[in-house]
Amino acid sequence: MRINIRPYLLYFLIPITLMLLAGCAVLYYLQQAGVTPRALSPYVERRTSDHNPFIVKAGELAGKTLMQLDRGIALPHQAIHTTIGAQANPLPRTGLESAPHATQAESDILVTSGTQLVAALAKANPGDVITIMPGTYYVVGTPLIANRPGTASNRITVRAIQSGTVFLEFNLGEGFQVSAPYWTFENLSIRGVCQYHDNCEHAFHVTGGARYFVSLNNTISDFNAHFKINGSDGRMPDFGLIEGNTLSNTSARKTSNPVTLIDLVAANNWLIRRNMISDFIKDQGDRISYGAFAKGAGAANKFEQNIVLCEHLLRGATGQRVGLSLGGGGTGKEYCRDGRCITEQDKSIIQSNLIASCSDDGIYLNRAAASVVTHNTLLDTAGITVRFPESSADIEGNLVDGAIRSRDQGLLRSQDNKETSIALLYLGYHPVRSLFLQPEAANFMVKDQLPRRSDTPGKLPDLCGDSRPATPSYGAFEDFSGCLLSMQRVK
Template identity: 35%
Template sequence: MFWKLFKRYFLFCGLVFNVGLLYSVYSFSHALFDGQTVPGVFFKMAGKLTAHNSTRSVGDVLMSIGNALDTPVYYWQPYDRQQWPTVGPDYASPPSIGVEPRKSFYVVNTNELIDAIHYSKPGTTIVVADGDYTLQAKRFETSNDEPTKYNPIVLKAEHPGKARLLMTSLEGLYIARPFWTITGFQFVGQCPNQNSCEHAIHVVGGAHNVQIINNEFIDFNAAVKVNGNAGMYPDDGKVLYNNFHFTKPRETIYSVTPINIDHANNWVVSHNIIRDFVKSAGNKISYGVFMKGGSNNGIIENNLVLCNSTKQRYPGSTIGISAGGGGMEDRRGGVRYQTNKLIIRNNIVFHCSDVGIYLNGGRDTLINNNTVYNTNGIDVRFEESSAMIFNNIVSGHVRVRDDAKVIAQAGNKIYPRGFFTNKEELNSLFVSPETGNFTFADSKTDLSKGASPYPLQQNEKLADFCGDDIANKQQFIGAFQNSSGCFYPTK
């Protein structure tokens, strides 16, 4: 009896091993035809196989092979926020927030803050004193009164960066009215269970023209969440000059996307730092920022997206910027696309285990003048996706699949990674791209050659990643024209 059980056990193990092996061979050949490197294919297959106890041993073998072949590229020095002076919060010289009501009142403790958020009137500035404010309810709903363009409600830290909102709730501020501005705070998620601390700010329904400017968000699954509600949509919002990051990988089954914008039109996501958004549970897929759900005319520009600032290689997929994310069925107006006429420009995206820019149902997407390093490149996918791709610097490749379309492309510099080694050919162009110093290695580098005219909109005024104005019909490739003074080397 024992011998029969013993034989059955080994037959079962052999069957599982061979199924895993056959799957690996199939996946390997399929991925190679998709243009991935050999180490990248091993890592991708290993990530899938190690997620299941029955195939984990095969996955471990493939991971070892990938590591043996790979030429590792990672962020090899301590992260230093000061290295990128043109993006993220500026507490010394805060950016403009537009209209700020003269009528104000001052709050100094948590109860006063909660009351101010809930009962404030249009045309009011709520000034929050320095210190820590512990917020522990399910959510904190804003006033039911209706602010206007010239009578907004502004919630601001008295001294930017010195008022911390410590949250253990599922959501933080729940904004369902227009013309709110939130500025100068540190939002800190302190939930022992990472399935909580979903949103620091949730913008819903009729909350159009909301501004989220010059803040820091730490340890929230989707720190800024925007979506429609009851047939109303929070259009025309802004997420500017913020810093989004996690202190460790998120062990959650829920979406990990620091900036998550659904259904809403005309949102601008600009000059933010978005980093270390690794998801270690569930499907292990995370995004830095996406728009989806039938949104129109969004802009994602001039952001620094650093998927992983550690030496650790994590299983799963980190993706920088996306039109459509993982997709959603609930789409504004019942449209087929996830986004329409989204612009992705002047961003630096690096150290992502998957692609830097991903279109999933992104119709008429303009992708121009981005610098994408140590990722799998740009992925345009599904028949609803169509893209115009100009003047990008990309390590990896531009992949078009599942009936997607590239309407036009020109002026791009594509640096394929070493097929057998994953070696980055792009390393020679910049001083230290591994650590985010994208200063040109040769000061005589001229990236105007071969570039297409920058696709400025009519009467549009715009600066590049490094803050230099872009003139009409100007030609350059990548996220900036001149790197001088743009990247401060760390000590």
């Protein structure tokens, strides 16, 4: 049978065919290059910003369209009160920790004023329990110095008997300066109240000899880096624990200084577990911020069972926000543990975390060797990136609404993950995100069932503390309802 195509139809079919072929070629290139729509969007807007008004408007429209294809329509998030953060944590505790709701003992050193707190810290001895009585304490000018050592069997503890009863308001660059080993801080509510955000840098600066530091069940807000951890005078504060804390900011940080809520440099063997980390927007300078990172030639650090919401109650700001990172943005050699930073991290682990609502990567590995990234759930992020030849990572069992990719010759061993092709993101298709009820509003309940692995070696921790079967679901959790105390819509 002879097909008769009218000649004038060719004028339409040929251009349409060429456009489709060109579109497929562009998608193939973007897929191979690892360029997500949310990464391309600001690039397009920047490149068209200095042209005539028509081109500027076209660039803005293209950027907005790309961002909506990737991120969807932004909805108000619900305030999440979880068993991960402060005031409740049913999961098993380690021997280093004490109970979140403690009882007062006769031997406690009771503090009822800022002056008394300063004095108690200055003369603290091993085994002291400095109990701050309920109230609000305003601290200005001089940091609170913790430089007296405890011991493994007799830690020095600074605490409130019950969370939500002691409020420390810091109007100073650093709140607690901890430079001695075996200090524990628990059940405290700490807020930065500086008029200028440059002046509220850290709630805790853990440095030098502050080995075996513990922060348990604290609620901390409105600092550039809630925890700053680094070496000093050749000593490193290794073996720290940050568990069950709620870390956030109530507004975008108007600063050009680094904004990273847990800023870990050059220390080894830290466990950062079961924290709620959210709203870390940097509003000036390069506008790049992180929920938490470990860098500076450290090793054997672990991020486990955290909820990281880059944009939770703060939404829509420009800039790049990364969830968790091994390597961060890199470290000056003088700050590195080995003085060289051949690698930023070695043999560190990111597992069983929920990371969501990030304008950039959910997990970013920068010169991070022998890394393990397993059973994380990433929603509304650019995915997982392994970058530079010094990086190597085993990535397994993750549930990723985005892509898992290598850049600049990073060594990536990806096995048995559920991810989304970059090409599909440009079409606005998100099969992983569609498994959940309303992740764009911070509702991470599952519609039906999550896909399951056929089997997995070893015992995996569950984000919400549930037991995991022999054939676990991909990602961080079996049932998110186990993480929730309550969910309340924020008007």
